[in-house]
Amino acid sequence: MNVHNLLHEIENVDPEVYDRLDSRRKVMKRFSFIGKTLALAAVPSALGSMFNKAYGQTNDDVKDVLLFAYLLENLEAEFYKGVVGTFAAIGVPAGPAQGALTVIRDHEVAHVAFLKTVLNSLGVTPPVYTAASFDFTGGNGSRMGPFAAAASNYGVMLAVAQTFEDTGVRAYKGQAPRLINNNDVLTAALQIHAVEARHASHIRQMRRNLASGSLVPAGVTLQPWITLAQSGIDTGNAGANAAIQMSYAGEEVVSQATVPITNIGGAVISANEASEAFDEPLTKAQVTAIVDPFVV
Amino acid sequence: MEILNRTKKEGDRTLLDDLAQKELSRRKFLRFSGMAGASALVISGVGLTGCVRDDDGSGTDGVNLGSGDIGILNYAYALEQLEAAFYTQVMATPYSGMNALEGEYLKDIRDHEIAHREFFKAALGTSAIQGLDVDFSSINFSSRDSVLATAKAFEDLGVAAYNGAGKLLVSADYLTLAGKIVSVEARHAALIRDLISNGSFADLASLAPLGANTANALDGALNPPQVLAIASTYVRNRIIANNLPTS
Numbered sequence: 001m002n003v004h005n006l007l008h009e010i011e012n013v014d015p016e017v018y019d020r021l022d023s024r025r026k027v028m029k030r031f032s033f034i035g036k037t038l039a040l041a042a043v044p045s046a047l048g049s050m051f052n053k054a055y056g057q058t059n060d061d062v063k064d065v066l067l068f069a070y071l072l073e074n075l076e077a078e079f080y081k082g083v084v085g086t087f088a089a090i091g092v093p094a095g096p097a098q099g100a101l102t103v104i105r106d107h108e109v110a111h112v113a114f115l116k117t118v119l120n121s122l123g124v125t126p127p128v129y130t131a132a133s134f135d136f137t138g139g140n141g142s143r144m145g146p147f148a149a150a151a152s153n154y155g156v157m158l159a160v161a162q163t164f165e166d167t168g169v170r171a172y173k174g175q176a177p178r179l180i181n182n183n184d185v186l187t188a189a190l191q192i193h194a195v196e197a198r199h200a201s202h203i204r205q206m207r208r209n210l211a212s213g214s215l216v217p218a219g220v221t222l223q224p225w226i227t228l229a230q231s232g233i234d235t236g237n238a239g240a241n242a243a244i245q246m247s248y249a250g251e252e253v254v255s256q257a258t259v260p261i262t263n264i265g266g267a268v269i270s271a272n273e274a275s276e277a278f279d280e281p282l283t284k285a286q287v288t289a290i291v292d293p294f295v296v
Numbered sequence: 297m298e299i300l301n302r303t304k305k306e307g308d309r310t311l312l313d314d315l316a317q318k319e320l321s322r323r324k325f326l327r328f329s330g331m332a333g334a335s336a337l338v339i340s341g342v343g344l345t346g347c348v349r350d351d352d353g354s355g356t357d358g359v360n361l362g363s364g365d366i367g368i369l370n371y372a373y374a375l376e377q378l379e380a381a382f383y384t385q386v387m388a389t390p391y392s393g394m395n396a397l398e399g400e401y402l403k404d405i406r407d408h409e410i411a412h413r414e415f416f417k418a419a420l421g422t423s424a425i426q427g428l429d430v431d432f433s434s435i436n437f438s439s440r441d442s443v444l445a446t447a448k449a450f451e452d453l454g455v456a457a458y459n460g461a462g463k464l465l466v467s468a469d470y471l472t473l474a475g476k477i478v479s480v481e482a483r484h485a486a487l488i489r490d491l492i493s494n495g496s497f498a499d500l501a502s503l504a505p506l507g508a509n510t511a512n513a514l515d516g517a518l519n520p521p522q523v524l525a526i527a528s529t530y531v532r533n534r535i536i537a538n539n540l541p542t543s
Binding site: 104199224269277281 | 410455460465472482498516517
């Protein structure tokens with residue numbers, strides 16, 4: 001079968017064929033019979049580039065996303081391992097608080113192990129991360145960053161935890177489209193994404209319930225979901241606040257896919273609620289900038 | 297609606313034109329590629345958008361979610377209708393002993409679910425399924441236990457539904473939209489679970505029936521037929537989902 005004629009025929013019955021080639025993985029699957037009759041090298045160059053766009057970087061994308069997720073999960077796992085190991089020094093009360101942080105630690109450790117298994121199955125050996133790979137003071141290795149108090153202050157530690165969880169949610173959300181050609185990895189990433197959101201919800205409740213030292217600014221009602229671009233955190237340190245705010249930039253949107261959400265459909269939906277109803281993605285570059293101070 | 301106009305080439309094309317074109321070309325293509333199975337034949341019998349309406353839901357017809365990405369968006373719209381109707385009732389007839397904090401949270405969740413429902417309705421336009429006829433006869437709205445248990449079931453199911461539907465979407469834009477919503481559902485789920493039993497926010501072992509994996513710390517993920525089988529308790533309409541993508 002001649003590829004040119006084949007595509008011409010396809011175009012006759014499916015005028016969107018070229019759009020599909022560019023962006024629609026399902027249709028690409030339906031085109032898979034092309035590969036059985038002809039090597040891609042035989043395909044005209046214009047067509048080849050289209051195929052390349054759809055297929056070419058797919059596997060590299062998946063590996064890159066997984067390696068990125070592996071870094072973030074190690075960051076979280078090492079953070080909570082440190083927290084659980086120093087409950088007394090931080091001042092985490094025994095009971096539900098210690099229990100919740102232990103549950104979260106276990107999940108992050110499991111995510112690390114799971115991602116490593118997936119990476120290995122793709123022939124990738126990820127970097128080795130240890131506690132020494134990270135600086136939870138946010139000092140880029142100086143161990144004297146603006147979050148140093150997290151090691152001895154329960155409220156600061158929870159503020160950092162909330163920021164990590166909310167960032168994790170937004171990071172996975174931003175990377176999901178790069179996994180669209182791999183059903184298994186995409187689904188697993190979404191499953192991790194939801195677990196991180198559950199963590200974020202609970203950490204936020206823990207912060208709200210702190211009788212003192214919660215760092216929740218006056219006039220702010222901290223909820224399990226993100227209101228506008230509010231971090232709900234005031235550390236009293238401008239540098240630390242600015243660093244935290246990077247994790248909430250863009251969450252203030254009240255319109256989705258050009259549909260205004262505020263008071264949509266005649267319902268009384270405030271801007272706060274409109275923003276809360278949708279979490280927003282962060283790009284890899286944004287997330288990298290956020291976590292950079294915490295990576296040695 | 298820009299969201300559904302991804303391949304817009306002419307300024308004056310309407311949303312319906314685009315959807316019709318998309319469905320038509322998909323059908324033709326399925327036939328051409330020799331992969332047209334029963335589902336494609338069914339689609340050709342029910343109109344361009346794959347959407348049948350059955351206003352009373354009592355007949356042998358039902359509410360057809362349609363096919364492709366539109367079908368998945370309608371699937372999400374159906375679930376959001378259910379959640380929004382539930383929380384609307386919860387706030388209209390608060391259970392005895394609802395404290396201020398619970399009232400604040402449940403009102404917010406109601407508003408989020410209404411926002412989700414209305415968003416899908418607006419985005420789907422003429423491809424949207426009808427409003428569903430809900431059946432909450434199994435819920436005791438005066439009982440905190442009954443209401444919160446149902447809320448937990450809905451939220452956990454919603455999370456599993458979105459997680460399982462992601463791979464069925466073709467459009468990366470829709471995938472991102474679904475991602476924006478599912479994490480909010482997960483935030484709700486965690487909160488509701490904590491209201492029932494503090495610390496149960498991510499009890500993945502209890503979520504195993506919804507596809508969660510404790511060893512790998514993965515939340516639930518279910519396919520549409522699995523989700524709809526559970527949700528059918530709360531809907532009088534028969535929901536036709538057999539044209540939805542399966543992979």
